[in-house]
Amino acid sequence: MILTNTTNYFSQFIAYFSDTIGWGMGGQILAYVLIAIVYLIFFALAGLYLVYLERRVAAFFQLRLGPNRVGPWGLMQTIADALKLLSKEIFGTDRKDKLLYHTAYYLVIVAALISLSVIPFSNGIAAYDINIGVFFISAVSSVGILGLLIGGWGSNNKYGVLGGMRSGLQMISYELSSGLAILTIVLMAGSLQLSEIIHQQQAGWFLWRGHIPALIAFVIFVIAGTAESNRTPFDLPEGEAELGAGYHTEYSGMGFAWFFLAEFINMFIISAVGVTLFLGGWLAPFGITDGLGMPWLWGFIWFFIKVGLMIFLLMWFRWTFPRLRIDQLLTLEWKYLLPIGLVNIILMAVLVYYHLVF
Numbered sequence: 001m002i003l004t005n006t007t008n009y010f011s012q013f014i015a016y017f018s019d020t021i022g023w024g025m026g027g028q029i030l031a032y033v034l035i036a037i038v039y040l041i042f043f044a045l046a047g048l049y050l051v052y053l054e055r056r057v058a059a060f061f062q063l064r065l066g067p068n069r070v071g072p073w074g075l076m077q078t079i080a081d082a083l084k085l086l087s088k089e090i091f092g093t094d095r096k097d098k099l100l101y102h103t104a105y106y107l108v109i110v111a112a113l114i115s116l117s118v119i120p121f122s123n124g125i126a127a128y129d130i131n132i133g134v135f136f137i138s139a140v141s142s143v144g145i146l147g148l149l150i151g152g153w154g155s156n157n158k159y160g161v162l163g164g165m166r167s168g169l170q171m172i173s174y175e176l177s178s179g180l181a182i183l184t185i186v187l188m189a190g191s192l193q194l195s196e197i198i199h200q201q202q203a204g205w206f207l208w209r210g211h212i213p214a215l216i217a218f219v220i221f222v223i224a225g226t227a228e229s230n231r232t233p234f235d236l237p238e239g240e241a242e243l244g245a246g247y248h249t250e251y252s253g254m255g256f257a258w259f260f261l262a263e264f265i266n267m268f269i270i271s272a273v274g275v276t277l278f279l280g281g282w283l284a285p286f287g288i289t290d291g292l293g294m295p296w297l298w299g300f301i302w303f304f305i306k307v308g309l310m311i312f313l314l315m316w317f318r319w320t321f322p323r324l325r326i327d328q329l330l331t332l333e334w335k336y337l338l339p340i341g342l343v344n345i346i347l348m349a350v351l352v353y354y355h356l357v358f
Helices: 009-020 025-061 077-087 098-116 133-154 158-189 194-203 211-228 253-278 295-318 326-353
Strands: none
Touching: 009 025, 025 077, 025 098, 025 253, 025 295, 077 253, 098 133, 098 253, 133 158, 133 194, 133 253, 158 194, 158 211, 158 253, 158 326, 194 253, 211 253, 211 295, 211 326, 253 295
């Protein structure tokens, strides 16, 4: 039996402010505010770095240099772009529905930020380690779809409406396959708690221990995750050649930047969930760093190495495959991924029932 380490450094931090300092409820509120600030800083820095990484990866695949003028190795280019967006005038069509128009990007950003809160970055490092973590992420991430839908609709622009409707259709469709892939691993782990799922992989990552069903679930999850993040070859909701910019055609300045940033953070979340469910989360491969001290730090390092490789894989897809047509996109989901996912979860149930997973 694998024992779960229930120590949570964020809980200890909150307890320190509420008990040691003696501020009671005020200390707890202050601790929550500080944790929220840390996550907001991480949110912004991760988004900026992923934009820079995307440009570098694109340049690598296209045999060019990429950003190399602003700052050393072009590191300041993304910051310069962010400052440009901050200073740009915010304007939009007079025909827009102001409430929906301005609510849309808040929904997208808040959904991504809340999803981050339950992801364990290392052993004991998760802002909110709940026993329904997998279900929580699936539920909260679905709220982000509403942001894209009402953003396109509230813009009162035909390209925005088409982009929003495409986005809703695509993300809702591929959520089915993504959910089946996740349930395949949940069935194997017997738990919805992300930290518990990672601890159960101490004897081996589920990608290997789950035999063929786990491998199929991983492939389905990567394809569906790419589609849910609206990235090429599944970027029909914002197809530049057809819809201008899709659901954020009428957004400018920071309104556009929030949508842009949320796309990259969602890519990080998808990669983090994939690493947690299939690749052992913070656990070192073959236990090569076990016993070296500071396990939380090594867990943090291994987690981000795995997530980085997963993100590179998603970027590789973007700069390799051409954009699908809408009929091809839906055919892939409803005629192939969904039936395969249904058969796959039944196969995993049989393996678990007869104790054939190791």
